[in-house]
Amino acid sequence: MPEPTTTTAPAIAQLDTSLAIEVTGASYVYPSGHVVALDGVDLRVERGEILGIIGQNGSGKTTLTKLFNGLLKPSAGRVIVNGVDTATKTVQQMAPHIGYVFQNPNHQLFARTVQAELEFGPRNIGVPAEEIAERVRNAVEFFGLQDVVDEHPYRVSFPVRKLVGIASIVTMQPSILIFDEPSTGQDHQTTHIINDLMRRLRDEGTTVVCVSHDMPLLADVVERVIVMKETRIIADASPREVFADQTLMARTNLQAPQSTQIALATVVPLGGPVALTPSELASDLERRLTAHVPSTKITK
Amino acid sequence: MSMQMALPIAMIPGNSLIHRITPLPKMIWVVGYIVLAFSTTNIVILYSMALFAFLIAVISGVTRPLLKACVILVPIASSLLALQIIAPAVEKPWTSVGHIGALALYGNGVYYGFVLLGRIVASLIMALVVVMTTHPSDLFTTFAKLKIPYTFNFMLAMTLQLIPVFQREVGIIMSAQKSRGMKGRGFSAVLPSFVPVFVGAIERVQQLSISLESRGFGSAGIKTSYRQVKSRPSDWVVAIVGVVAIATLATMSIMRGTWNLSTVILFPHAFVFWLFVVAASVFAAVILVTVFYMFKR
Numbered sequence: 001m002p003e004p005t006t007t008t009a010p011a012i013a014q015l016d017t018s019l020a021i022e023v024t025g026a027s028y029v030y031p032s033g034h035v036v037a038l039d040g041v042d043l044r045v046e047r048g049e050i051l052g053i054i055g056q057n058g059s060g061k062t063t064l065t066k067l068f069n070g071l072l073k074p075s076a077g078r079v080i081v082n083g084v085d086t087a088t089k090t091v092q093q094m095a096p097h098i099g100y101v102f103q104n105p106n107h108q109l110f111a112r113t114v115q116a117e118l119e120f121g122p123r124n125i126g127v128p129a130e131e132i133a134e135r136v137r138n139a140v141e142f143f144g145l146q147d148v149v150d151e152h153p154y155r156v157s158f159p160v161r162k163l164v165g166i167a168s169i170v171t172m173q174p175s176i177l178i179f180d181e182p183s184t185g186q187d188h189q190t191t192h193i194i195n196d197l198m199r200r201l202r203d204e205g206t207t208v209v210c211v212s213h214d215m216p217l218l219a220d221v222v223e224r225v226i227v228m229k230e231t232r233i234i235a236d237a238s239p240r241e242v243f244a245d246q247t248l249m250a251r252t253n254l255q256a257p258q259s260t261q262i263a264l265a266t267v268v269p270l271g272g273p274v275a276l277t278p279s280e281l282a283s284d285l286e287r288r289l290t291a292h293v294p295s296t297k298i299t300k
Numbered sequence: 301m302s303m304q305m306a307l308p309i310a311m312i313p314g315n316s317l318i319h320r321i322t323p324l325p326k327m328i329w330v331v332g333y334i335v336l337a338f339s340t341t342n343i344v345i346l347y348s349m350a351l352f353a354f355l356i357a358v359i360s361g362v363t364r365p366l367l368k369a370c371v372i373l374v375p376i377a378s379s380l381l382a383l384q385i386i387a388p389a390v391e392k393p394w395t396s397v398g399h400i401g402a403l404a405l406y407g408n409g410v411y412y413g414f415v416l417l418g419r420i421v422a423s424l425i426m427a428l429v430v431v432m433t434t435h436p437s438d439l440f441t442t443f444a445k446l447k448i449p450y451t452f453n454f455m456l457a458m459t460l461q462l463i464p465v466f467q468r469e470v471g472i473i474m475s476a477q478k479s480r481g482m483k484g485r486g487f488s489a490v491l492p493s494f495v496p497v498f499v500g501a502i503e504r505v506q507q508l509s510i511s512l513e514s515r516g517f518g519s520a521g522i523k524t525s526y527r528q529v530k531s532r533p534s535d536w537v538v539a540i541v542g543v544v545a546i547a548t549l550a551t552m553s554i555m556r557g558t559w560n561l562s563t564v565i566l567f568p569h570a571f572v573f574w575l576f577v578v579a580a581s582v583f584a585a586v587i588l589v590t591v592f593y594m595f596k597r
Contacts, residue, residue: 066475069479071475071478071479090478091475091478091479092478092481092482092483095478095479095480095481096481099479099480100476100479102472102475102476102479106496106499106500106503107469107472107473107476107496107500108473108476108477108480108496109495109496110477110491110492110493110494110495110496120480120482120492121480121481124480124481124482124483125481154499168480169479169480172480172481
């Protein structure tokens with residue numbers, strides 16, 4: 001186990017700017033020189049926002065998020081995160097600012113116990129021992145990992161392993177957290193925990209960026225969606241506006257959540273609202289049905 | 301990514317004369333080279349073999365990747381020569397050619413140092429040239445023709461194919477751990493990076509075997525290959541020339557009791573002295589650089 005390093009997390013207040021992430025004209029060309037993964041992207045993310053990034057495979061979503069934490073450096077343009085230009089910092093130096101939850105938890109888990117796994121990140125960035133213990137306790141409680149704390153991370157089921165992977169980043173308490181496909185291969189309960197986590201992080205002032213193909217998940221939690229197509233951002237709006245834009249959805253080969261599709265095909269032409277979640281849709285339908293047949297009571 | 305460069309031993313596509321030779325004659329040359337290298341102590345033969353193999357590399361257009369791969373020879377050559385000068389692998393009495401402090405330098409081992417090095421250099425270059433100019437599928441088709449069991453062939457092919465997959469995996473894992481603030485090098489990086497790689501490798505192989513069995517791998521029938529290997533007369537010429545040349549030299553060497561020229565080729569004392577200084581310095585530098593990067597945090 002590596003010893004705690006002397007590096008301390010930079011004081012966020014000192015670097016505080018109004019923006020969490022500011023991308024100006026960023027392009028990225030893979031070292032082979034043949035593949036342009038991003039082309040002149042501009043993006044501003046406010047503190048405490050939950051941002052969803054959608055787009056087809058190969059549209060540049062993951063490349064963009066890798067620019068945020070310095071795993072990739074822009075070939076042109078600038079990426080400023082928490083007031084720090086990522087081009088001048090190593091990934092390790094960016095780690096206290098920005099956490100990155102990889103899609104496959106197997107790529108990051110190695111310790112002998114779940115407990116040690118959760119301690120690894122904060123120890124690397126120089127968090128004092130007592131605080132690490134406190135953070136780990138909180139994470140174990142939030143993610144419901146009490147029964148597996150002393151287990152080997154590879155011995156627990158895949159959904160739980162995913163939670164361990166997320167918790168291992170959450171204990172670093174970065175002010176920005178990136179999730180790459182958090183719900184892939186997850187059961188309903190785990191997805192629910194991830195949704196709750198994103199909301200709680202937002203409430204605590206953390207900026208959350210979520211790359212996903214899971215439209216219901218995004219519809220449920222994010223406040224703003226950017227749509228990527230062929231290395232560029234082609235739309236940037238609220239999920240309601242994005243999912244209601246059928247031309248945009250068709251152009252990007254994306255599908256709005258089913259609730260939105262049903263709403264668009266039924267109540268929207270009648271002047272009803274664009275529903276994002278099943279409960280929104282159900283409420284609207286109930287309202288309409290009870291208006292026509294006052295005696296009917298619909299149980300959700 | 302730099303990890304991609306770690307193993308420059310894949311096939312380098314090309315259409316040179318050497319690329320067009322079928323794998324069997326090339327394999328004959330590699331095996332022949334190894335047999336001859338270990339049946340002679342004649343440094344003229346050994347270094348001529350190395351030079352010949354290098355010329356073939358030049359003809360094949362794989363000089364640059366070959367030289368990259370040959371960097372591995374730097375620590376081998378420097379340690380081998382330095383050690384042979386301070387502790388010759390020949391019977392005493394040894395003749396001292398000078399001293400560096402309390403360290404006595406002997407000329408007797410230099411010849412054997414060059415023999416050992418020559419064997420490694422010649423065999424390595426020839427083997428690398430063959431690997432770099434032969435399509436893996438052709439190699440396995442040839443193995444199959446030689447009645448080597450298909451399962452064994454398949455295992456070998458899968459292992460080679462997994463190398464780039466694991467290189468990519470290592471890249472992803474290093475990224476994931478760096479994102480958690482892990483310092484990218486040194487001993488502290490070993491555990492966090494390699495546990496996921498090994499676990500991933502084992503899982504992948506398990507899944508692969510289940511997937512293969514579920515698709516009927518190992519059921520009856522002779523396996524065929526999409527790529528066909530057809531020997532042309534020129535291939536036979538290459539094979540026969542290889543067998544004859546190598547067998548002749550090997551026989552001549554063995555009949556002359558390994559054809560040792562250590563009594564004929566004598567190295568001047570100053571040469572031995574400076575050879576030691578250079579070899580020992582290079583080896584020390586290699587160790588220092590390695591240790592430095594291991595402990596750099």
